[in-house]
Amino acid sequence: MRETDDCIRRPVFFRKLLNAVMWLLSAAGVALAVFCMLxxxxxxxxxxxxxxGLDFLFCGSKPPGEPDNGVGNAILGTVFITLTAVVIGVPxxxxxxVGLAIYGQNSRIxxxxxxSVNVMMGLPSILAGVFVYALLVVTTGHRSGFAGSLSLAxxxxxxxxxxxxxxxxxxxxxxxxxSLALGMTRARSVLCIVCRSIKGGLATGILLxxxxxxxxxxxxxxxxxxxxxxxxxxxxxxxxxxxxxxxEYTTNSPSEEMHAMGWGAAFLITIxxxxxxxxxxxxxxxxxxx
Amino acid sequence: MLExxxxxxxxxxxxxxxxxxxxxxxxxxxxxxxxxEIPENRITAVIGPSGCGKSTHLRIYNRIFELYREQRAEGxxxxxxxxxxDRNVDVLELRRKVGMIFQRPTPFPMSVFDNVAxxxxxxxxxxxxxxxxxxxxALRGASLWExxxxxxxxSGLALSGGQQQRLCIARTIAAEPDILLLxxxxxxxxxxxxLKIEELLLSLRKRFTIVIVTHNMQQASRISDxxxxxxxxxxxxxxxxxxxxxxxxxxxxxxxITGRFG
Ligand SMILES: Nc1ncnc2c1ncn2[C@@H]1O[C@H](COP(=O)(O)OP(=O)(O)OP(=O)(O)O)[C@@H](O)[C@H]1O
Ligand SMILES: [Mg+2]
Numbered sequence: 001m002r003e004t005d006d007c008i009r010r011p012v013f014f015r016k017l018l019n020a021v022m023w024l025l026s027a028a029g030v031a032l033a034v035f036c037m038l039x040x041x042x043x044x045x046x047x048x049x050x051x052x053g054l055d056f057l058f059c060g061s062k063p064p065g066e067p068d069n070g071v072g073n074a075i076l077g078t079v080f081i082t083l084t085a086v087v088i089g090v091p092x093x094x095x096x097x098v099g100l101a102i103y104g105q106n107s108r109i110x111x112x113x114x115x116s117v118n119v120m121m122g123l124p125s126i127l128a129g130v131f132v133y134a135l136l137v138v139t140t141g142h143r144s145g146f147a148g149s150l151s152l153a154x155x156x157x158x159x160x161x162x163x164x165x166x167x168x169x170x171x172x173x174x175x176x177x178x179s180l181a182l183g184m185t186r187a188r189s190v191l192c193i194v195c196r197s198i199k200g201g202l203a204t205g206i207l208l209x210x211x212x213x214x215x216x217x218x219x220x221x222x223x224x225x226x227x228x229x230x231x232x233x234x235x236x237x238x239x240x241x242x243x244x245x246x247x248e249y250t251t252n253s254p255s256e257e258m259h260a261m262g263w264g265a266a267f268l269i270t271i272x273x274x275x276x277x278x279x280x281x282x283x284x285x286x287x288x289x290x
Numbered sequence: 291m292l293e294x295x296x297x298x299x300x301x302x303x304x305x306x307x308x309x310x311x312x313x314x315x316x317x318x319x320x321x322x323x324x325x326x327e328i329p330e331n332r333i334t335a336v337i338g339p340s341g342c343g344k345s346t347h348l349r350i351y352n353r354i355f356e357l358y359r360e361q362r363a364e365g366x367x368x369x370x371x372x373x374x375x376d377r378n379v380d381v382l383e384l385r386r387k388v389g390m391i392f393q394r395p396t397p398f399p400m401s402v403f404d405n406v407a408x409x410x411x412x413x414x415x416x417x418x419x420x421x422x423x424x425x426x427x428a429l430r431g432a433s434l435w436e437x438x439x440x441x442x443x444x445s446g447l448a449l450s451g452g453q454q455q456r457l458c459i460a461r462t463i464a465a466e467p468d469i470l471l472l473x474x475x476x477x478x479x480x481x482x483x484x485l486k487i488e489e490l491l492l493s494l495r496k497r498f499t500i501v502i503v504t505h506n507m508q509q510a511s512r513i514s515d516x517x518x519x520x521x522x523x524x525x526x527x528x529x530x531x532x533x534x535x536x537x538x539x540x541x542x543x544x545x546x547i548t549g550r551f552g
Contacts, residue, residue, distance in 0.1 A: 106359055174396050178458065181354055181390040182409040182465060183382045197399040 048267025089153035097164025129219030145239030148224030200284035217243035302329035311365035335510035338520030389462035395454035397446030432460035452483025
């Protein structure tokens with residue numbers, strides 16, 4: 001055994017100091033994040049909670065000053081637009097992610113696809129709007145809710161695809177190998193065993209992606225735009241939706257009533273996202289040890 | 291080579307024969323010219339220091355290495371007279387016949403019952419009652435039935451590590467293989483559960499040909515009939531377990547089993 005006296009000891013003090021500094025920095029970061037979130041939450045609640053009521057939720061939008069003014073048509077429009085975007089985008093993206101995870105490892109084509117998807121993910125959302133505007137609005141001659149769905153699907157697609165692939169690759173190779181070792185095909189192993197073991201995480205990832213795209217405003221300005229009508233002509237006419245409503249009511253209107261309604265809509269979106277996050281957390285925690 | 295070492299009374303059928311087997315991870319050669327004959331209905335232990343190629347060798351027998359594009363095997367592995375590295379051999383049927391159990395237990399995220407039934411349903415068309423029967427007999431075969439018969443519908447992930455590993459064995463034998471490959475099946479498991487699995491393997495010896503990789507010398511000497519010593523990608527010595535552990539002919543083998551390296 002070597003005598004400790006032989007070598008020069010490094011003083012403990014500096015290590016402890018460094019540790020304290022790092023701790024302070026990270027604590028400050030956390031505090032900043034929490035503070036920002038609470039501040040946003042607080043302004044949304046203070047300005048928006050007051051207008052929530054039955055009229056607000058279930059009546060259609062009208063010019064300011066008229067009675068029974070609400071945002072019901074925008075809520076329904078957002079539901080239409082988002083759900084259709086999910087139907088168009090998510091299954092295809094999921095299949096793409098699974099395919100990439102199975103067949104796209106260490107392969108040129110796989111890397112090319114992954115690169116394209118990464119670029120797509122980095123594109124500003126307004127480009128999805130302009131693209132669909134040129135593709136669908138200019139050619140058909142009218143804006144529509146469906147065009148909005150398409151632009152949201154384009155934003156959703158790469159996020160869901162990468163999430164799916166990343167989640168699948170996070171599963172230990174032994175799980176995949178042991179199902180193959182039983183005589184399963186690769187596709188069955190990934191779909192029935194691997195995806196099953198991460199279904200909670202996959203659902204969370206996909207839902208978060210959907211929730212974030214549901215609030216995208218720029219692409220909807222080019223496509224769905226706005227209408228005071230209920231969204232019964234979703235495929236052929238401009239369609240009311242919450243993000244554009246917030247944009248128009250809060251920044252483009254002189255009326256106090258509309259400002260308040262804009263905040264109300266913001267409050268609605270925030271609360272919905274919050275509840276969705278909490279629900280997902282709850283569901284996934286239950287799944288872990290079931 | 292092995293047959294000559296055995297007394298005539300013990301004339302055993304060779305189940306697996308590796309001939310001039312080499313293996314490559316990309317440009318890196320991990321196995322060199324392996325020749326190994328594994329007798330039917332016996333337990334063969336594969337020992338050797340870390341990184342010597344034990345897992346690599348085992349993973350050729352069910353062609354699981356083919357999952358990775360850059361890995362490639364050269365030579366032959368003859369099982370029941372067929373070179374299974376031949377392209378015409380159906381890999382799904384091969385893997386039914388040659389089951390593999392991994393170091394870490396990998397129960398599927400489903401109930402205990404479904405864990406066992408899943409692989410079975412994959413290969414056999416069965417009626418519901420037959421499935422239940424076979425699940426029970428597989429679980430009994432894996433000495434797990436008594437412990438799980440009341441929680442067949444509970445998640446396989448909720449079992450203890452040792453139980454999970456026996457569940458994986460049950461799942462594998464439910465597909466009615468001839469051969470069981472086990473890659474350090476007890477290294478992630480406590481000593482009591484390990485002894486249970488060793489007893490289990492001894493009882494399965496009558497039905498299956500078993501090849502087990504282990505770092506545990508006592509384990510190898512307790513349960514195996516034959517032992518192969520791997521060193522740096524080569525098979526240095528292969529003989530009866532008694533001979534290897536009492537009177538090895540190679541100096542490296544002796545150094546390894548007496549714990550001087552590895
Ligand atoms: N995926 C891989 N890619 C490249 N080289 C690998 C890979 N897996 C193993 N090797 C190399 O092949 C050789 C044999 O590895 P192998 O895993 O078969 O050893 P082992 O005898 O099973 O060791 P252990 O007892 O630690 O499990 C080692 O030199 C290792 O570095
Ligand atoms: Mg190994």
